[in-house]
Structures are given as structure tokens and as C-alpha cells.
Amino acid sequence: MRGLTWRDVARHLLKNPLSLTGLVIILSLGILAILAPYISPADPYLTDPINKLQPPDHKHLMGTDGLGRDILSRVLHGTRISLWIAFLILLVAGTLGTVVGIVSAYLGGFWDNVLMRITDVFMAFPQLILAMAVAAALGPSLTNVVLAISFGAWTVFARLARSRAIAVREEDFVEAARACGASHLRLIFKHILPLALSPVIVQGTLSMGGIILTAAGLGFLGFGAQPPTPEWGLMVSEGRNFMPQAWWVSTFPGLAIMITVLGFNLLGDGIRDILDPKTR
Amino acid sequence: MLGYIVRRLGWMLLVLWGVMTITFFVARVIPADPVGAILGPQAPPEAIELEKKRWGLDKPIYIQYARYMSSLLRGDLGISLRTRRPVLQDIAQFFPATVELALAALIISLIFGISVGVVSAVYPGRIVDHASRVFAIVGLSMPAFWLGLLLLLGFYYKLQWLPGPGQLPYWMPRPPRVTGFLFLDAFIARDWAALVSYLKHLILPAFTLGWISTAAIARITRASMLEVLREEYIKTARMKGLKESRVVMRHAFKNALLPIITIIGIRLASLLEGAVLTETVFAWPGLGRYATHSFLSIDFNAVVGVAVFTAFLYAFCNLVVDLFYAYLNPKIRYV
Numbered sequence: 001m002r003g004l005t006w007r008d009v010a011r012h013l014l015k016n017p018l019s020l021t022g023l024v025i026i027l028s029l030g031i032l033a034i035l036a037p038y039i040s041p042a043d044p045y046l047t048d049p050i051n052k053l054q055p056p057d058h059k060h061l062m063g064t065d066g067l068g069r070d071i072l073s074r075v076l077h078g079t080r081i082s083l084w085i086a087f088l089i090l091l092v093a094g095t096l097g098t099v100v101g102i103v104s105a106y107l108g109g110f111w112d113n114v115l116m117r118i119t120d121v122f123m124a125f126p127q128l129i130l131a132m133a134v135a136a137a138l139g140p141s142l143t144n145v146v147l148a149i150s151f152g153a154w155t156v157f158a159r160l161a162r163s164r165a166i167a168v169r170e171e172d173f174v175e176a177a178r179a180c181g182a183s184h185l186r187l188i189f190k191h192i193l194p195l196a197l198s199p200v201i202v203q204g205t206l207s208m209g210g211i212i213l214t215a216a217g218l219g220f221l222g223f224g225a226q227p228p229t230p231e232w233g234l235m236v237s238e239g240r241n242f243m244p245q246a247w248w249v250s251t252f253p254g255l256a257i258m259i260t261v262l263g264f265n266l267l268g269d270g271i272r273d274i275l276d277p278k279t280r
Numbered sequence: 281m282l283g284y285i286v287r288r289l290g291w292m293l294l295v296l297w298g299v300m301t302i303t304f305f306v307a308r309v310i311p312a313d314p315v316g317a318i319l320g321p322q323a324p325p326e327a328i329e330l331e332k333k334r335w336g337l338d339k340p341i342y343i344q345y346a347r348y349m350s351s352l353l354r355g356d357l358g359i360s361l362r363t364r365r366p367v368l369q370d371i372a373q374f375f376p377a378t379v380e381l382a383l384a385a386l387i388i389s390l391i392f393g394i395s396v397g398v399v400s401a402v403y404p405g406r407i408v409d410h411a412s413r414v415f416a417i418v419g420l421s422m423p424a425f426w427l428g429l430l431l432l433l434g435f436y437y438k439l440q441w442l443p444g445p446g447q448l449p450y451w452m453p454r455p456p457r458v459t460g461f462l463f464l465d466a467f468i469a470r471d472w473a474a475l476v477s478y479l480k481h482l483i484l485p486a487f488t489l490g491w492i493s494t495a496a497i498a499r500i501t502r503a504s505m506l507e508v509l510r511e512e513y514i515k516t517a518r519m520k521g522l523k524e525s526r527v528v529m530r531h532a533f534k535n536a537l538l539p540i541i542t543i544i545g546i547r548l549a550s551l552l553e554g555a556v557l558t559e560t561v562f563a564w565p566g567l568g569r570y571a572t573h574s575f576l577s578i579d580f581n582a583v584v585g586v587a588v589f590t591a592f593l594y595a596f597c598n599l600v601v602d603l604f605y606a607y608l609n610p611k612i613r614y615v
Contacts, residue, residue, distance in 0.1 A: 121298030128553040136575040137310040220425045244437040254426030262421035
């Protein structure tokens, strides 16, 4: 991020049509998520067996599922769940990773080595398998999806924060603060952390798409949200049974996942371009 | 080179020890009540005690850990609670189907990914480049399980061009098991009908699994090609009057291969992950589907077995890529 201010980043992003599209998608989804309870045409949990598996029409824009629930309302509420889950994972994994990375860089030497080797071990697992194992051990639920994915996802942030913190550690102002008698904790959190944070935030944006996909995958496989929660991955899985006749039950929640992930990937791509002009 | 290999192997052993420790933690320490989960909530306390003894769960945690490690090191993964067979035998049975699926997916993604990547690097900023970029980013954004369902809907249910889930139609007997790889077994048995049917069954899942990697390979090929095409020796080659196709293929592509090989190593791991979802959608009798079923029924021996096995596999893939890379690029060996 050297030499680039947040204002530069914003200007670049707005100039690039792809990343602008991504930004618009994410903002719209955010608004939909907030407004979901007010704009949903029906209660996402309300079953109506007589009108089950209705194809999309003016009354149910995305049709109804196997229990007669309005799919549009469920997809809208699912936006809240997916974004919230992804945000929580980013928060947990980002915080844990940043702390490990910075402490590792700050301590250096033996402890740096130990912490980074632990990071390597966590990276040695295929992430989905690790998340599945943790989710199975904890029992399937949305909260446990957050823990399960964070369990493996913090490593990327740890490596990034460490490499940035190593550079910051050597700066004169850190030395000055140390000379003034600042404590270790103060040096880490007040002086090094703020400067090591920007690559972590960038990586966070880049990871969002993957995190949402993994969370939806866990939901699809049955390790995440349990019925009747309107979680997108779970909804796609529920629609499988009606696949040949009622294509809309699985298709719309899946489309919602794709659009959300696309939004984050487009934005992430724009940010990557700014950071690495070679790919432009 | 030998020193590098030894160091790299020693490092791999350390990582594998860490992997086994984390797996122990996940499968034996995190679950609050593993026995209760197996026996169900209504189990009488005596039965729970008995089961705990049988599993050694009544012992202190460090003794459990020591036992766990020693049996793993002897290659004993225990008995699966769900299938009632040794976990290792289960893995050996289901793994070949995953390998065949992953290889087919890799071939598809290499063919499409490299051609798309090369073409868009040769015409940067043109329509082809933009189109392939949009294609790549849409590909990366698509949930594999959803794509699989859509393909099934279109090509199986609606058009009926391709067969549905599974490896063979239910009425067709499986060729005798020799290698475990259905492709080879059908070949050995000279069962051409089964071979053709199997290949048809393979198309949709392989495409589903390959799709995501296609996007990633296209992206890395483009970036790598762009970098190489800017080099001086490419200019020299062009000035010598060589044909553009020759410059691109012989001079540029060969040198752009290094990052592509790396990404293949990384993709192998993600193919394994994607296999979990793809196999579930296509009822493919592979390791991913086995993992899902055992993990969902909290079959802890199977969880440990699959997690450790996949991590081994992953470490092995990384090792091969690293060694190959060091062989191609001598600078790395001395870091």
C-alpha cells in the first residue's frame, strides 16, 4: 500500500467499470439485507402446503418451495445471514490472524519461528475439510460455521500482518516510542498495529468471496444452518429433491450466492489491480 | 539439490506431526461428549461408561494423545463407526473415484484455462481479453454445487444428452475390481460398454469440478504471459522476423510455465475440496462423499482418517511442486 492513500484507491476503483459494478452490487446487497424484513412480500418461515412448488408468477416472483414458502422472501432474508456470517468470519479470523502476525513479528527470533510454523501447519489442511471437521465436532449451527471457517482462515491474515509489521518495526518512530519507555503492548497496539492493518483490510476484501462460498458449501452439505433457516446453501440443497419439476427452488438461492460472490470478486479484482499495476 | 530435498522432507515431517496434533484436538478434544453423540441422548450411563472405556476416553488426555499418535504412526486409523470397516480400507475403496474425477477435471481446466489465458495475453485490452476476464471472474464466483445442479437440470433432465448421477447406470454391472479405478478396471475387463458409459457419466462432474480451476488457471496464465511478452528476448525474437505464433508458443509460453505449474499444485488441493461438493451433487462414490457422510454422522475415526489423509496428500502435492520448481529454477534451492 506504499504511496497510495485511501483517496487514491477510491478514485481508481470508481474509474474502473468492473470494480465499480462490484461496489454497486455489494452496496445494494447491504441495503437489501438491512431492509429485508420490510420489503419481503411474505414471512420467510410461513408455510402454505396448498401452494407448494408454485412456479414464479406475479404473486411469488421466485415461486414457492416444497413447503409453500415464498422463495423471494427467503432469499432476501438469506442476504442478511450470508453477509453477517461472512462479516463475523472476517472479524474473528482477521483479528486472530493480525494479532498472531504482529506478535510474531514483534517478538522475532524463536517465537516468530514457532508461531509461523504453527501457521504453516494450519495451512497444510484443505480448508473445506478442516472446516467440515470442526463443524462436525462442534455440531452443525450457524455460529459454529463462523468458528469452523475461522479456524483455518486466520492464517492468511497472520502472514500478511507479520510481513507488514516486520517493516514497520524497523521504523524510527517505533524506536522513538520505545526510547520514551512505551510498554510492549502499547508499542504493538498503538504504534505497529495501525500501520499493519491496511494490507489485512485489503486481503479481507479479497477473501470475502471465498468465505461466502465456503459458508454456503457448508450449508449445502448440512454442516451449517439447519432448517427452517433461510440460508442460501441450505436452500439450494433443499431444492435438489424437486429438481426436475421445480427448477426455481434451487436456482434462485444459488443465483443469489453467485451475485454476492461476484460483487466481492469484482471489487477485489479492482483492488488487486491498483496494488499490482503489472496485471493492468 | 540433495540438501534441499532433505531439508524439504524434514520440514514436511514436522508439518505432518502438527497436522496429526491438530486433528487430535479437533476430533477428540473439541467435542464435548463424543460418546453421547455416538450412542444418542437416551443411552444409559453404564453404556456410556463402557463405551468410554472401550475408546480409552476415561484416560487422561496426554495418554489418549500418546495412544492416538502411536496407532496413527502404525498406519492404524481404527474402525469406522458408520461402515463398521477399517477406515483405511474405506479410504482405499473410495479414493480412486476421486482421483479419476480430479484428473479429468484438471485436464479440462488446463486445456480451457491455458488457451483462454494465452489468447487474452496476446490481445490485451481487446474484446477477447475482456470477455475472458469476465468469464474467469464469473467462474470463480459460481458455487460448484449449484453449477453441478444446473448442468444436471439442463443436460440430464431437460435435454437428456448425458447420463445422471453416479458412475454407471444402475442396471449395468461394475467390471471386476482390480485397481479400484473404474476406468482401468473397465479397460482390463475389456468391458467397452461400461467404459463408454463411465466416460459419459464423468463429463458433467468433471466439468463442474474443472470450471473453478479453469478460471484460476486462465488468470495466472494471462498474468504470467503478459510479463514474459514484455521481455527483451521476445522483442529480439520478433525482430529476427519469426512468425508471431512461434514467438508466442516457443519463446513466451515456455517461460511463462513456471507460475502455471505452481498453480496446478495449488489447484490439486482445491480440486480435492471441490470434490467434496461435486461428489455430493453427482452421487459420485469418492472420498469427498465418504467424508461428508462420516463427518455428518460424527464418525470420529473416519474424520481423523480423512483429515490426516487429505493433509498428507496435500503436503505430498506441495512437495512435488516445490521439488519440480527447484529443479526448474536453481535460485530457489539456495534460499
